[in-house]
Amino acid sequence: MSTAARPRPSGRLLYAQSGGVTAVINATAAGVIEAARARGVQVYAARNGILGALREELIDTSKESKAAIAALRHTPGGAFGSCRYKLKSLEANRAEYARLIEVLRAHDIRWFLYNGGNDSADTALKISQLGKAMGYDIRCIGVPKTVDNDLAVTDCCPGFGSVAKYTAVAVREASLDVASMADTSTKVFILEVMGRHAGWIAASAGLAGEGADAPPHLILFPERTFDEDAFLAKVKATVERVGWCTVVASEGIRNAAGQFLAEAGTRDAFGHSQLGGVAPVLAALVKEKLKLKVHWALPDYLQRSARHLVSKTDAEQAYAVGKAAVEYALAGRNAVMPVIVRTADAPYRWKIEPAPLARIANHEKTLPKSFLARDGFGITAAARRYLAPLIQGEAPPPYGRDGLPRYVQLKNVAVARQLPAFTP
Template sequence: MGKNAVYAQSGGVTSVINASAYGVVRSSFKSSSIDNIYVAINGINGIIGENLINMKNLPNKEIELLKYTPSSTFGSCRRKIKDDNDPIFTTIFEIFKKYNIGFFFYNGGNDSMDTANKISNYAKSINYDLKVIGIPKTVDNDLPYTDHTPGFGSSAKYLATSILEGSIDVKSMSKDSTKVFVLETMGRHAGWLAASTAMANINNKFGPHIILLPEVPFDKVKFFNKINDFINDDGYCSIAVSEGIKYPDNNFVSDLGYKDNFGNKQLGYAGKVISDMVHNELGLKVHTAIPDYLQRSGRHLSSLTDVEEAIKAGEKAVEFATNGISGYMVIFERVSNNPYKIDFKLEKLNKIANGTKYLPKEFISEDGLYVTEKFLEYCKPLIEGEFTPPYKNGIPDYLKLNIYQ
């Protein structure tokens, strides 16, 4: 008789996180080491509250739809486990013992890997045989030690397409109406998503003209001069703004005045702040777009590369765990750009936990207001291909499970 496994999703979602779930579930079904694969509802909360579903009870058709469904089908969470003395550990391991759990797969980002690391360490401290593997996920692409993360490629594709179409729109209206278009992207400390909008220019250069990155302190004078240059040359200016841009004094250009459960300042509306500056100080008509959740759950425009790698990350997590490995996260190591090839490797959870991977200097233009050719070469394979969801009545047919308690 083998052990059982539990999988859970945590943190901000992506359009391909359920593809990783699919990889875990299908591989667990095939594994001789895993009897049952449970999914916890709403992340670690589902374990604490014993809100688990046995995936063998789901119809095959619903499991197949996981590949196409965005966001978290099973619910996510932002719950932080404080330290080794947190009484929550007792509850978690009582549930693990009750369900004969020998494998724990946690699918998330920086803070989620901290939780996985603490559970792994606690298991060792009480001599409980538990194999813990983290599965990467974040549209922000800011997990250290991995070339990229599932979710980023699809969000990059969505944002590049969005700013391309928005730039064409403002160009058409610029003669005697709107002169500036601003698109705000996610990205608390790292500018990967904002940078990805530059992919809009790889076919025809409609925009963006300017990209504001968190790694570069916001210089209003330089920014305004650049806008005027593009309006003089092209008649309009298209701008991508990361939500995490900061002034030289390290204060955010815009935050909402409160923090999330992990103590992070809640960001938002940096694009609106920038738009107001441009309108009020340059006297230009500006249109602003804040895609917010749309950029991370736009599954209709997901990248084929991203979906396939998300599934593979889930499969590799099961492979590594059933081979006796624990306390690591699956990482991607790029072998080559052309042809594009990656290897799946491992890195210790304690090195991933709470870390941040910033956009490197060689990816940022000399004036700090755009990206380099090196970034375009890095990003291009990640947005390649399409994996279109099934449509019904003209709308994507996504999986909805009535499983919440």
């Protein structure tokens, strides 16, 4: 049956963004909304993620023009807002689940698409089970998104390819700067990247160059225990041989006692340690022990918001999972996620397939041992084969006469509330 001949499904679809956003998460939103519109399904978006659903703060995306939705494909940030909030089990907090069902029922929402990472996949799985537990027909699809690339099952995760490209480019460019000044100035440059438990972003820095003398000269992975003596010896030897040294450090590196080098003593809403500051710790170590001049950088949000430097591959995959999520939902699927399946490395080929949320939720994909160099400070040829296709291609945003990217700002018209206020 052709798309045009299909009957219009009954009910509305609710889409929500979760956790830290990516440079291409709005491309997924565009995929969702455009696919739903093609089927005659109205899409509501939850303002600030799952909290918007609980608070009944919903946005009517039908009020946005076709051009505005299309412009989401090149606009960074989270168009509808996001949040870090994890639902507890049904037994531990039945009131929130009861409220969620009330909101869904009040607005005739029959499909819920939750766009996020590991914890969001867990939330999506819980919501998918609501229909049987609370007598409401709701289909829930998890939609992959994370810069950390740590989602299980999927070959890669939308959002990662662009961060990988940004990181590799930043390392190559900054290293040229360091090399030009090393004779009389900075000898060591340290770049800190995101990655609490998985070193995918740190590994992507290895794409900046090949060979012992090419930057980055050292990559510090959370999968490997930080060895201070080995680190200092490698930095010292590199400076003596090359004249300077570039180091890329994951925020999640730990010492032999299992402690984060950059533990800040705080935790986010998911219970994760709030990390940051491993670069200055390493810089102080190099200054004290090796007496070398050091510069360091912490790109932080710049890594995940750099829409001007996204990978075309990543942007296309982000849109594709949004479109597929709608197709799965309207086909009656429940508790699944559209994942990326690699079918070839060279030339790179991929497709989208459904995978059970139960295989994804609360599972974390770390770097395979085969991706780590024998000395623990670099990546292997196998890692390059995996990573290189993910940063391929450019998809720059349109630019205005002022020389700046032209991003869209949605109207985000609120849907009238039907229920009393609720505080999660």
